[in-house]
Amino acid sequence: QGLLKSEQQCKLHPKKMLKLGMYSDVSKFTHSGGYVWISECCPARFTSVFNGSLFEESCHAPAVLLKLIYHWACQTSVANVANWVKVDNMYMKRFYTLLRSVCSVALSQHMPMLGGLGKVVEVGVISLGTTSQDGQQRQVKVEVLGVLDREAKLIRLRAVDPPGDGDRSYKKRFAKILEPLAVWVHKESLIVTDLTVDKGTLNGMGYRHVLQTPTAEAAFKNSNANVMNYLRSIVPRMFQSTLSLLSRQIIQQFLNELVWREMYGSSPATTFDNILKHIAEQVRMDHKETLLTRLTKVSTDPFRQWQFVTETPPAQDSPKRGRKPNQSE
Template identity: 70%
Template sequence: MSKTKMAPVAGVTLHLECWRDELSPAQTAAYEKAEKEHHEVRNKLKEIVQETGGKNIFAGQVFTAYQVLGPVPGLEQISKPVTALSRKKMPSMPPALAPLGSSSSPEPSASFRRRSRKADSPAGENPEPVVDIASDDPDEDYIPLAKRMKQKAKEKTTPVPAKKTREEKVKTPDPKIKSPKTPGLTPKVAAISVRPTEFNSIGGLQVGAEKDKKRSAAEPSAVVDLTKDDSGKPTADSREISFSKIQGKTFPSLVVLARPSLRVVDKAVTDRPQLDAKVKNVLVHPAPKFTEWLIQQGLIKSEQTCQIHNDKPLKLGMYSDTSKFPYSGGYFWISDCCPTRFTSVFHGSLFEGSPHPPSVILKLIYHWACQTNVSNVVNWVKVDNMYLKGLYTLLRSVCTLALCRHMKLLGGPKKSIEIGVISLGTTTQDGQQRQVKVEVLGVLDPEAKILRLRAVEPLLDAEKSYKKRFSKILEPLSDWVHKDSVILTDLTVDKGTLNSMGYKTVIQVPGSEQTLKNSNANIMDYLRRIVPRMFQNTLSLLSRQIIQQFLNELVWRELYGNSPGTTFDNIVKHLSEEAKIETKESLTTRLHKAAADPFKQWEIVSDMPALGKVPGKRGRKPKDQSL
């Protein structure tokens, strides 16, 4: 027997042979298709970034991220040659971007004359320049019957070939003549062909959005809701939504009412009819006048800047076909730098992106101020519970931001401040077991009758410590109460914690001696009588964030809402204060953030350059925004 010796290979114990299979035609086609789509998408993204002025913010081996403001409507029209644009029959109207106060033609059209009469103002005033965009509808101007008969007679006598020749002359300009004004006319022509509406303008309303989506593709919104980043976390009202689906009833937060009681106002009885007359008078205004009233109140901005060029102010214009902007009466914003970008007058306000007209939102603000029964509001105003809950949440956020902005430190040297703490909880049906839901800290200035309330999450049984508990409960005092104040409290509050926080003068009175002068009887009565009544049937269904929202609303109403009339006026005033602030985030986004964290001491300031700081032309008078 002979053995065949093989050459030893170090470390190799097994030899395998393999053959590489060729891809099938179907697999090859699939790979080629995927690669082709990848290149098409990449090239398309590069084109969009170049057209809209975007920038590359991340470039990795697998992913690439770009930041853009969204496509500009009408760019495809600008990219066409002027000859292609001039083939459209131009209406015999003034220039598309002509101001209402002047006309370039000796005989302006009927639509232009009507707008000019509306824009007339007394001598000495310098009104905001209002731009009139020519209508693209052929039947915009009414022609009397006699003129139509004359036109028909002329058409019969005029030979048809001559008319065609004239049209051909208009369509095909002489290529030898190069007019320097041609680029300047292109934006005006494109502005007419864009056909802007309230829905596809920047920051516009979403009323009837489904109908407009079927007719034309709208521009994607340039406003991003930053609260969507926290989608993994449960929202403040997530339990409310599940409860509503199970019960089929209204949301628990719509049942809670924050009724002020510290200041008894005699005029509250006679205040409601005056408010009713005031709101009804505003609601009967035609759309243009209603928009002007919103601007005067500050509910919508009186100044806007271009989103691409932040230092360029927009001009307030009026579209001659008011059906394009029915809820603003034709008003919209336009700029010289981006003539094809149309901005809604509701951009940056509470009305932005609303599925309801602004008159409906004004009615809901009125009913919130009057604390009308929810079922009546739903039946009268014709809105659903979900939208009503969302709007009321935003109004409570306005209260939260107003308290952060206007509330000063309570007390001072030799001034008394009452402090009290109660625990709110639920008990079982047999009454044997009680679970603390939230602890409420109350601070009261008995002289000024100014109140502060805070909902604090109770400590777990394993973490319960007397000092640790009160350190957590009394934490807001540093932002609320002056250090030199005289603190009045009872024996349930830890005095050592107050002293360690810098409050040296602390007077503790036992609960049995609450009738004495130096006691916290007023705040304890308020905490035991008013606060539990608010959450009588809904405490277990509300999160701590929503409870704090209502406590902020109660504090706000005690200070600013003693009657329906003052409540309405002050919520409009504070809402206008927030609308005036220029930030990169929209107003509704800021209000949603305040609703998610109503405990925070919010300090919202403008992070964008103000229009007043932009250097204007020499000798130009300041604009009059009073409309």
């Protein structure tokens, strides 16, 4: 599957390739069955076969991590995973964060720009918030931008901080919310949205073809009903009881996972196959940083367009409705 590097170089002599060997004491490298990378230039140095992989530095055997990936793909409940795979919740949480980072990088690498000349792109925004126990006060926690390519059935989502109490500028608010469109959407697309989105901001960004309808109802052909239905029915369910506990960064991690599943995860089997392909893609990359370091860095900034690799693994499915991430992960 390409989850391990097929070649390793000596860290002291970068041009010297290592050879795969067997350590005399199998108990020294238990998870690899004694296999280890050795070098002629530095015979006293050994390099783990897991170096540069997702299995590096793990206290668990690769088989355990593969089970975690499988259950992540199947969206098995956290309680069942902990019971069946015998890992604690904190380890599971950290490992699933790494998988969401793989999703973030894959979207940066493989998600095409949405729309194009004469193609419809629906744009919508919702606010997610928390309500006080007495139900009297509601506080907006985050605003979520949804962008849907109607023909390709591809969606992008972005979590945006709501404006502060002292900042009520309508133009400034939408300039911030709609900022990702410059990277996501072709300028020649037909943008379809409702009256809650500022048309002037879209025009100012170079989108000349903007159609606003008074309501997001499916009865109107040229409405943003599809993306608004998605934003209202799918997205809020991910954060039903935990929204107040999550930072915008973590919310974006889950949104990236959701978008990735829509593109690559129409079934548990294809989800599993495609996440393995995208992990392998990162393993193949020749980079000064380890895979774990890179993925941890991605997790701290899931909003960024990460560009690490160029090779595109073929997905097994055309984009279809996937399954929403299990936020309790």
